[in-house]
Amino acid sequence: MKDATIKRVGVSGTGMISHCFVRLIMQHYKDMTISRVLTRRRIDTLGDFPLRDALTNSIDDLLEHSDIIVECTGDVFFGTEVIERAFEAGLPVVTINAELQVTTGSHLAGKGLLTEAEGDQPGSLAALHEEALQMGFKPLVYGNMKGYLNHNPSLEDMTYWSKRQGISLEQTTSFTDGTKVQIEQVVVGNGFGATITRRGLEGLASTDLNVSGQVLGLIADGVGQPIVDYVLPSGYPAGGVFLVCRHDEMQAQAIEYFKLGPGPYYVLTRPFHLCSLEVGKTVRRVLAGGGVLLNNSVSPTLGVAAIAKREMRAGEIIARGIGGFDVRGEAVKLAEELDHVPIGLLRNTVLKRPVEPGQLITFDDIEVQPSRVLDILTQQQQTVRQRIATDTQPTTLRQAL
Template sequence: MKLHEKLLERERMNAPITVGLVGAGQMGTGLVSQVASMKGMRVSAIADIVIERARRAFLAAGVPEQAIVMADDVATADEALTAGRRVITRSADLLPQLAGLEAIIEATGVPELGARIAWLSILGRKHIVSMNVEADVTVGPLLKRMADVGGVVYTGAAGDEPAATLELYEFAQALGLTILCAGKGKNNPLDRRATPDSLAAEARARGMSPRMLCSFVDGTKTMVEMAALANATGLRPSRRGLHGPQTDIEQLTKVFALRYQGGILEEAGVVDYAIGNVAPGVFVVFTSDLPVVIDELRYLKMGDGPNWVLYRPYHLTSLETPLSVARAVLNGEPTIAPTHGMVAEVIAVAKRRLRAGEQIDGIGGSMIYGLIERAEIARAEQLLPIGIAQGAILRTDIEQGQPLTYTDVMLDENQTVVQLRRLQDQWLLTASSGAMVTSLSGGRE
């Protein structure tokens, strides 16, 4: 049965998939309205620190004011859900505890909150759809393992570039094509020194959070997305920070070619990105050494070769995310997950000279940006993952452009993301991880 047919069946049974959303920003609000037009699914609860933002998201989706209930405790919230009403709350931690929800979507982009809500959702036997790629590239492998043990699905979101690129990758992989490079077009110009203050006016004009826009412009978001793709496919970063050439769709097969072909790649099987009219699309550059296949590709007007490109010219961000909910609940499968473990890491690099004693402001701030690196190199050099950097105190001065290491900082050990990361590192290095993860996920193997 197709996904849409399964949703129609849930609609006919008057048993729609019930969803809780954490984060009613631009993406979350669009998602709520999109679900309102679907069959067999409903957003039943929204958590946001700005409670009126949660209320407005429901109102924009056509939910009557009188059907919205504010709740700060489990009993009140579950009673409202049982009565068919919608719940808003300031407490993100409340949603994973609610019996009336089947799946949680986390849409804040804050690694600490993303990690904690995913962990609590798994403990609460809820499927978790993470739009928080920042948390995924930090502790995603552990969260996936915990979800597998707990009998629920941990997944990234359809609509984001990693999942959109994965569709093309799996198509090419299944056909046995040789994949040279997979990646995305970057939407914003690259400025490693961008800060929320320098982008404040543009952010206001675009209706965006300055920190979110800053993470786009300084390149951190692209690094995070390509790391998620690497961890889902096994493709490796082409180099630290990737190449990111200025190019266009027509030149992708020439630019993302091997060195001996006149391209920029040292090896096949990598992730990278492009700046230019490739955005907002995603791509996979592939080749074949079979004469009949080459002739067929030329006949189909795919180009003369020796490389060809699969290109998807769009990604619909949060408007596609409900499909990940449906796949998780109805099919028990993720849209995208770090099935290859930690292939790539996103490391923290100083935007300016940092002083000992300063507290790091995190992703999208004025102090650090992210660069992708191969996980084994990051581990060998003890480079600091950007997802656990926020709140850390600097032990020493750091020069602009210098990567941070674990020894440079005192981490905030009270953060869930830090605790999970330490556990993940231990799990990936030892054979005793099974008992450890079983214990954290509620003892179910």
Template sequence: MSGINTQLRILEENNQQIKVSLVGAGLMGKGMVSQMMLMKGMIPAIVTSNKVEDAIESYTLAGISKEDIVIAKTLSDINVAMEKGKYVATDMTEYATKANLVDVVVDATGIPDVGARLAMDSIYNKKHIVMVNIEADVTVGPILNKLSKSAGVVYTGTAGDEPGAVQEIYDFADALGFDVVAIGKGKNNPIDYDATPDTVRQKALEKNLKPLRLASFVDGTNTMIEMAAMANATGFTPDVRGAHGPRATVKELPNIFRLKKDGGILNNYQVVDYVNGIAPGVFAIVTTNLPQVHQEMKYLSMGDGPNYVLYRPYHLTSLETPITVAKAVLYNEATIAPIDKPVAEVVTIAKKDLKKGERLDGIGEYTILGSIETYEKAKEENLLPIGLVNANTIVKRNIKKGEFITYDMVELDTSTFIYKLRQMQEAEF
């Protein structure tokens, strides 16, 4: 099997290209479009955004002339434009998965219900689906992955995001026969459980991010979601609810991620966690029971053992997503995908005191935040997955700030696609 770069070059030399339909043209979407334009054998054929101006800008930023961009409102217009070799900008999300020549759909919306529907439509239309939308993945990824396999297409998370980068290290270590005892990611700031779009607005604007997106990073919900994706793909679990989240340097990780009886912080091995102080990196802690391997690890300056850290000091977010696109098409492989059944859940916490009759909102907003828990424990305690919450979720009784929200505390919006898909997942697993 030759490398992805070789395979893409062969496609280019044969005047063939992987045609990508991207939904979402924010900071990450725009970066993805530009990166694809640098590559051989792949093009961002369709960009969909609620603001068609953002879709157009994603192309112009990548050096595409406006004469080569078609603004389309119908599926027929999209198909004709693609057949002529034009680039399509549209605000019609329902057509993103239906164009005849599209090979792969990439969901970069970050909205759980939108992502669930896009993934299902992609599977129905026999398109590979890349979920940059990790919020949807941790809520209904297991059932989507099962359905995609039945349809003969790939369901996958993305390279470049922390879960995908962790999966690459895990796969490497697991293939070599190491015992992987912990996996995780860095976080670049302490969690502020009170963060809202208002408190982070100025920083968000400076970073060209939506305030609610940055708030989801700062209040820790995004980190919990990323760890849940790692757990669901590997079978590893959080050692404690919310994870330990120690502050450490990379060199300190092997000693920190040891069992308590050996001077570490862990109750168990095979856990997911996060670390303040090593962002933007990701890591795996490995060990072995063979003395010769220990001897060579010491010789290679990997530490004194018995645990060692494998560390990647960067992740390039959506700029790496085209690698996942290529793997799906060329090798029919996922970068990261859930295993057979759910392992972890991101459960919902009240961000403030909530009153009976009040409406909730969503990830990174004003009323809720998330924490990781094992799937079994969350189910046992009837804890509410954060991906099912939206602005039509109504509080049925007063809830204190910091209280974990259970299904019976709220009236969910049962009309959403993600709710129905979650019901299917619960019945299946």
């Protein structure tokens, strides 16, 4: 008989995150068990996987033997299929897949419990956000610390660093060309109602996070709305996340005594994010009824557009968007770039006309293959257009509608 107190965790994906997460649960979580691990690979090729008996190629098998799903494939198309099937089965889903969140996550968030996990930068920012609110802080800036940036890295360099770091070529490339940080910050912005100050974010070069935090705080106050952004540290470690906050003036003297400075802007930092080692915290949170930590919201205002890295001719194929060598991602306001192509949609996509380096790719530029992801994005785009049209109507007409 199954012990009802031990929850069955089903995992989708067999990459590095999955390896580390499965080992963590096996060795340190007595209230959970890894029941199934879904893979699209041949099972006999995964001899190094830490729990080979749990491997399956069947989504049905995964769902039948799970109480919760952890989706960590990094794949927008397959991940969307798995999550939709999980919701049909009434299962909650924790993701370590910001790429999916920013592409189809808003649609999915309206269908079931979907949350990003603590550990990756968006989830870590969400956890820091919760702590800040409990201490009375008002977040103005949701910040990411990025160690290195090269908008157009070479295949040779990315192949070298991929092998050295033990992660995929696609991940290495998306980290390096800035696509990943744009995706992460857009998810945070949508989740917490923050905005951006310009396409692609500010991306401040920073030698002192407190000084950079003051600058970003001033920018946010000028905008009149919380913002998301990132810094490029020099002289201090990268890899963490931070908030720039305000607090009650009557608390200023105490906060300065607590070593956060005289204000009015206070920088709260979390100097690490440990990816797979922290995912279990969010799984436990959901199983305990704690609800969503972070998702892309059901009414996003931000997206990540595909920007050409190089000159391309009509008829050329964009093999992949995220982590490829043809395009990179930049954060955009949906209302200002209605025709942009979300970078997560691009996969073996044919160009209908030439594009120049730095050009934003629109739907008129490409031939899109039919897919469930395209259906979802088309529906989301229509919703955004309707929302914008409603917001621009006279007040009396909006009230009548």
